[in-house]
Amino acid sequence: MVPIIPSAAGYALCRLIGAILYELNTQSRQNICLNMRRILGPESSPAEINRRVRATYNYILYNYFDLFRLPRLDDDTVNRLVTVSGWEHVETAMAGGQGILMTSAHLGNIEVVIYAMLLRGLKITIPVERVEPPALFEYITRLRMSKGLKLVPIDGPLLDLIRSLKKGEVIGIAGDRDITATGRIVDFFGYPARLPDGHLRLALKTGAPLVAGFSRRNPDHTYHAYFLPAFSLPTEGSETARLEAGMQFIVSEMEKAIRRNPEQWTVTVSNWVDTLEQ
Numbered sequence: 001m002v003p004i005i006p007s008a009a010g011y012a013l014c015r016l017i018g019a020i021l022y023e024l025n026t027q028s029r030q031n032i033c034l035n036m037r038r039i040l041g042p043e044s045s046p047a048e049i050n051r052r053v054r055a056t057y058n059y060i061l062y063n064y065f066d067l068f069r070l071p072r073l074d075d076d077t078v079n080r081l082v083t084v085s086g087w088e089h090v091e092t093a094m095a096g097g098q099g100i101l102m103t104s105a106h107l108g109n110i111e112v113v114i115y116a117m118l119l120r121g122l123k124i125t126i127p128v129e130r131v132e133p134p135a136l137f138e139y140i141t142r143l144r145m146s147k148g149l150k151l152v153p154i155d156g157p158l159l160d161l162i163r164s165l166k167k168g169e170v171i172g173i174a175g176d177r178d179i180t181a182t183g184r185i186v187d188f189f190g191y192p193a194r195l196p197d198g199h200l201r202l203a204l205k206t207g208a209p210l211v212a213g214f215s216r217r218n219p220d221h222t223y224h225a226y227f228l229p230a231f232s233l234p235t236e237g238s239e240t241a242r243l244e245a246g247m248q249f250i251v252s253e254m255e256k257a258i259r260r261n262p263e264q265w266t267v268t269v270s271n272w273v274d275t276l277e278q
Contacts, residue, residue: 014065036052067144081116082223102124127198128144197246200250228253
C-alpha cells in the first residue's frame with residue numbers, strides 16, 4: 001500500500017503519525033529531548049527543544065515512508081531527487097585501490113542517498129543490527145537490498161568486510177550508534193558518550209581511508225549528500241593514539257553535520273555514559 005500512496009499524502013500522513021508518537025512514546029521522546037539539549041546547548045529554550053523534537057518524529061516517519069517506496073523509485077527519479085557535492089573526494093579515495101570506509105550518521109535520509117551512490121558505480125556493504133521479530137527484519141532487509149545494497153549482520157565475522165575492501169568496495173558504517181557496546185567513550189557535544197570504533201579498527205587493519213559523508217532532507221523532500229576529503233589514520237604512534245586520531249576526526253565532523261540540522265538526527269536512544277550508567 002505505501003508505495004502507491006502519492007508522496008504529498010504520504011508525508012502528510014507521516015506528520016500525523018509523528019504527532020501521535022511524540023505524545024505516546026515517552027521513553028524515546030525523553031531520549032530525543034536529551035539529545036537535542038546537548039546539541040543545542042543550555043541556552044536553548046524548552047519551547048525550541050520541543051519544536052525540534054516534534055520535527056524529529058516527522059523525519060523518522062519520512063525516512064520510513066521513503067524506505068517502503070524505495071523499490072518503486074527508478075534511476076531517473078533518484079538522480080532528480082539527490083544532489084551531491086564533494087564526490088571528487090570519493091573518487092580520489094577509491095583510486096587508491098584499498099576500498100573506503102564511509103562513515104556517516106543517522107542524519108537526513110540514508111536509503112535514497114545510498115541508491116544515488118550505487119547509481120554512481122559504488123558497491124556498498126553495510127553491517128546492520130538485527131531487529132525483532134525476524135519477519136520484520138527480513139522485510140526491511142529486502143527493501144534496503146532492492147537496489148543493490150549488500151547488508152551483513154553487525155555481529156558477523158570481519159572477514160567479509162575485509163574482503164570487500166580488498167576488492168576496492170565501500171563499507172558504510174554509522175559512527176553515532178554503538179550497537180555492540182564495544183566502542184570507545186569520547187567527548188560528544190561536550191558530554192561523554194560511547195561511540196563505535198569498528199570502522200577505525202578496520203582502517204587500522206587494512207589501511208583503507210575514511211571518508212565522512214552526510215545528508216540532509218530539503219523542505220521539498222529532495223536530498224543533498226556531501227562528502228569530505230579522505231582521512232587516513234596516522235602511520236606512527238601507538239595503536240591507541242592512532243585510533244584516537246581517527247575518532248577525533250569522525251566525531252568532529254559528525255558534530256558539525258548534526259548541528260546544521262539537529263532535528264534530522266534520528267537517533268532515539270541514549271549514547272550518553274551518564275544515562276547508560278543509571
